[in-house]
Amino acid sequence: xxxxxxxxxxxxxxxxxxxxxxxxxxxxxxxxxxxxxxxxxxxxxxxxxxxxxxxxxxxxxxxxxxxxxxxxxxxxxxxxxxxxxxxxxxxxxxxxxxxxxxxxxxxxxxxxxxxxxxxxxxxxxxxxxxxxxxxxxxxxxxxxxxxxxxxxxxxxxxxxxxxxxxxxxxxxxxxxxxxxxxxxxxxxxxxxxxxxxxxxxxxxxxxxxxxxxxxxxxxxxxxxxxxxxxxxxxxxx
Ligand code: APR
Numbered sequence: 001x002x003x004x005x006x007x008x009x010x011x012x013x014x015x016x017x018x019x020x021x022x023x024x025x026x027x028x029x030x031x032x033x034x035x036x037x038x039x040x041x042x043x044x045x046x047x048x049x050x051x052x053x054x055x056x057x058x059x060x061x062x063x064x065x066x067x068x069x070x071x072x073x074x075x076x077x078x079x080x081x082x083x084x085x086x087x088x089x090x091x092x093x094x095x096x097x098x099x100x101x102x103x104x105x106x107x108x109x110x111x112x113x114x115x116x117x118x119x120x121x122x123x124x125x126x127x128x129x130x131x132x133x134x135x136x137x138x139x140x141x142x143x144x145x146x147x148x149x150x151x152x153x154x155x156x157x158x159x160x161x162x163x164x165x166x167x168x169x170x171x172x173x174x175x176x177x178x179x180x181x182x183x184x185x186x187x188x189x190x191x192x193x194x195x196x197x198x199x200x201x202x203x204x205x206x207x208x209x210x211x212x213x214x215x216x217x218x219x220x221x222x223x224x225x226x227x228x229x230x231x232x233x234x235x236x237x
Contacts, residue, residue, distance in 0.1 A: 002236050003172040003198070004085035007163075008076060009188055011092045013177020013204055017070045017222045018097055020061070024179050031058070040153045048133060055148040056130040059113045062095050063128065069101035072176065072225035077102035079229050083236065088166045090159075092178060092185050094150055107159040109185065115149035124149045157184060168195050174228075176202045177221050180209035189213060202228055 012022035023030050030038070031054070037043050038054040061067060069077075080087040080103055089098055089106045094113045098106045111117075116127035118137040125138055133144045151157050167173060173192035180186045189212045192199050201213040202224050210216055217224050 003232075005166070005170045006079070006083065006085065006087045006172045006174065007166050007170040007188075007192070007197075008087065008089045009092070009173070009175045009178060009185060010076075010089060010098070011176070011178025011185070013179075014072050014221045014225070015070075015093055015095055015097055016177065016204075017072070017220060018095075019067050020093075020095055020097075022177075022179075024181065035153065039150070041155065044147065044152070051148070052130075052132050055113065055150065056132075058094075059128070059130075062113050067095075067097075069097045070222045072221035073097045073101035073103070075226040075229040079233065080104060082233055086166075088170075090163050090166070090185075090188070092182070107162060109151070109157040109159055109163065111148070111150040111158065113148070113150070116146045117149040118145050119147050120145050160184065163188070164191065167191050167197065170195070170197045172200070173197045174200045174202060175209075175213070176225060178203070178207070180207045200228070 016022050021031060033054060038051055044051045076089060076098065087105060089103055091098060091106060091108055092110045094111055096112065096114055114126060114128055115124050116131055117124045118139050121139045123139045131146050131148065135146050136143050137145050167188060170192065173189065175189060178185065186209065189199050189209055193212060199213045201207065201210060201216040203218060204220060205218055206216055217228055
């Protein structure tokens with residue numbers, strides 16, 4: 001079957017084999033921290049130093065030379081390059097491995113590690129260094145105004161209108177490496193079904209939302225994704 005507009009939702013599982021830990025596969029801890037201690041606006045008010053340090057470490061880790069896109073990221077970039085229609089990646093990941101692999105159309109609905117946001121102006125800027133309470137933003141040049149450009153729990157995800165529009169216009173929706181437990185991303189599959197979009201889950205194992213997908217293929221992303229994309233590209237020739 002040929003598909004024209006493809007929307008791909010990715011989660012932490014696609015980056016696991018690049019050396020970045022997932023959120024829910026480690027006793028509920030993210031790099032040894034409880035999510036509510038580092039990834040909420042309340043945590044930032046309570047203990048900004050801990051939150052700055054946590055994201056400074058994540059940002060530094062992402063820029064280490066051994067953290068590279070794996071075969072799954074590369075397969076999605078190849079799909080975008082070779083597919084005649086549109087390919088939109090909607091990622092919950094804050095890493096930049098899709099971009100490093102060569103993907104162009106990527107919506108970071110939960111923000112980005114290599115970006116910082118001014119809490120006064122709301123403007124984001126590319127950021128590769130550490131942030132602390134003395135760092136100045138380039139928009140108003142005031143100290144203590146920058147925060148990690150991450151959508152924390154309790155905050156509104158980004159690009160929701162664009163994502164809904166892309167899903168409504170899609171004919172194929174693929175979900176890769178996400179547990180389907182965090183909304184609104186967990187609801188995209190039912191949004192896709194509502195618009196009669198064909199839905200496919202690619203994950204290490206079937207998730208709790210497996211029943212909502214038309215098809216599912218299971219195993220490590222670096223094996224399952226290239227295989228699925230290869231077949232998809234072959235079918236569309
Ligand atoms: N290949 C494919 N899938 C994998 C792999 C792998 N190598 N390793 C793990 N997985 C799967 C797991 O089985 C799990 O279903 O990836 C999924 C990861 O799920 P989560 O850790 O819950 O990550 P994610 O779904 O991206 O979390 C959503 O929650 O904490 C917040 O904002 C954070 O964006 C994140 C959101």
